Amino acid sequence: MFAFIFRRFGLLIPTFIGITLLTFSLIHMIPGDPIEVMVGERNLDPVMHAQAMHRLGLDKPLYAQYFDYIGQLLNGNLGESIKTREPVLKEFLTLFPATLELALSAMLFAAFFGLLAGVIAAIRRGKATDHSVMGLALTGFSMPIFWWGLILIMVFSNYLHWTPVSGRVDLAFDIPPRTGFMLIDSWLIERADPANFSGAFIDALRHLILPTIVLGTIPLAVIARMTRSSMLEVLKEDYVRTARAKGLSPFKVIFVHTLRNALIPVLTVIGLQIGTLMGGAVLTETIFSWPGIGKWLIDAIGSRDYPVIQSGLLMVATLVIVVNFAVDILYGVVNPRIRHAK
């Protein structure tokens, strides 16, 4: 097991070099520079522009800038934002809980309903239920996130007024950040100060519903399809017949004996969806004005804030890698055959 973890860590080094190289070269390919965007092309004085670029070290050749960046990273410094002059790490840590809250909520939503839909489709195989569940899953998978988000806002926020349009909580509540998770913070403050903050938790929850659905739809569809095929595979196994020969109820046969084994490939897919989720978060946060990493990165690209884009993407990539790593370890928990393999 230690050898396994060690090997996996060895693979991380080339992965990180690749990520930094890719993000660095891609953002420098975008025309324009931070000063130009900040001041505007028309008002730009060439002398001042050159001075500013020199001050930021952006006048050096690209390879020199890249090595400066890498040297900085090796010292544990993610750089600071050109726009706000704040350290990138500080901004990231302030905004990250919002993204994490949304991503976790979307993943829970996707995993719960995805597994449920997959199991139902598998036990009703070939029947109308199966076809409609799988048809819906295909539709969900093919849905462009931005369009789906706008439709939901139109129906549920605009016409029905069931959910708020954007943000994490109503502006009337000025909720002090404690954990960074709005659900937890609002709940804490509501308990501490019920007079001023009554209904804050429910309000935060209502704000979370639509973004969760929008972000969770694609992972839900993928999980549902994978669960269905994995369930169908396992249902054919001899040990499922054994379980039925024991006189167990269909519920126990499905949810104890079949699902446990069917989960193994589904777990891989859930791990892989984390990447999709981070990508989706960028769009979802923009649609719902959700103050998280996704919106932060989009804004940084707009203002050519190179340090923020580079290091922000690096953090997101690290996150995806770490989660996939955790999923690999989780296999061992679900599947004893892997746990005992040397």
Add this chain to the structure above:
Amino acid sequence: MNLLEINSLSVAFGSTEKPFHAVDGLDLTVRQGEIVGIVGESGSGKSVTMMAMMGLLDGQGRITAERLQFDGKDLLTLGARERRRIVGKDISMIFQDPMTALNPSFTVGYQIMEVLREHLGLKGSALRQRALELMEMVEIPAAASRLDAYPHQLSGGMSQRVAIAMAIACRPKLLIADEPTTALDVTIQAQIMDLLVSLQQSQNMSLILITHDLAVISEIAQRVAVMYAGQVVELSRVPDIFLSPAHPYTEALLASIPEHSKGARRLSTLPGIVPGHHDRPVGCLLSPRCPYVQDSCRTVRPELTTTSAGAVRCHFPLSGKEA
């Protein structure tokens, strides 16, 4: 008194217009404490019969019967819930391949205790104690440490012992063993068979043994049902059936045992295969392959008729050792 009574059981698969009868008018009785062997080549409906009785066909096969009675209960009219109270408790079954019959994600202890919890409502230390007892009954060495082992850590023989422990956990009245030793090494086969017989005697269960191995049947069974194409073609006592088979198919089966053809250069075989869905004969199902076939065999299907030794489904049963 008969523990199990099956009268003209049929299991049909496929469309209702052109069904395929995997089991076709099967009759079988099993008495309390008796060992009944079922033999027949692959596809003769041995396993399907047992699965139908256990309710394991999962709505895929259409089951009809004049009578399907176990321990005074009519299995045909029993609801799913009531049937589940019998299955795994009073009737239990062990399968051919022990390596795939156990769930890889749960410890063997869990899988044995699950039955005890489900049917007997055992809990806590009594539950674990009984599981340990069962593992010792099936002669698993170091049972206490094996309780927390996963199936992939056990050999095939050990896994089959675990499967047997699960099957006898609630002291069943009837144990069905569906080719319990086919997937095992020859040395282990004998051990498992001895274990089954000793358990059958100590627990006074009835045992239905499905097998290809006629030698095993001749040693342990009291009666044998020979199946062909979904029907019982001969039902007789041991050793009568081995000494004077009444059905040509039984005779052919016995002739194909290697030990019976000492000196002969080639093993005796019955040409052809079991009729499938499309080539089912109108008359006797064996007629295309039968060495004694007559004209009437091809047009009229014989009924199972009682004889002095048991029953036979043939227009011209063999008498004595003429062949």
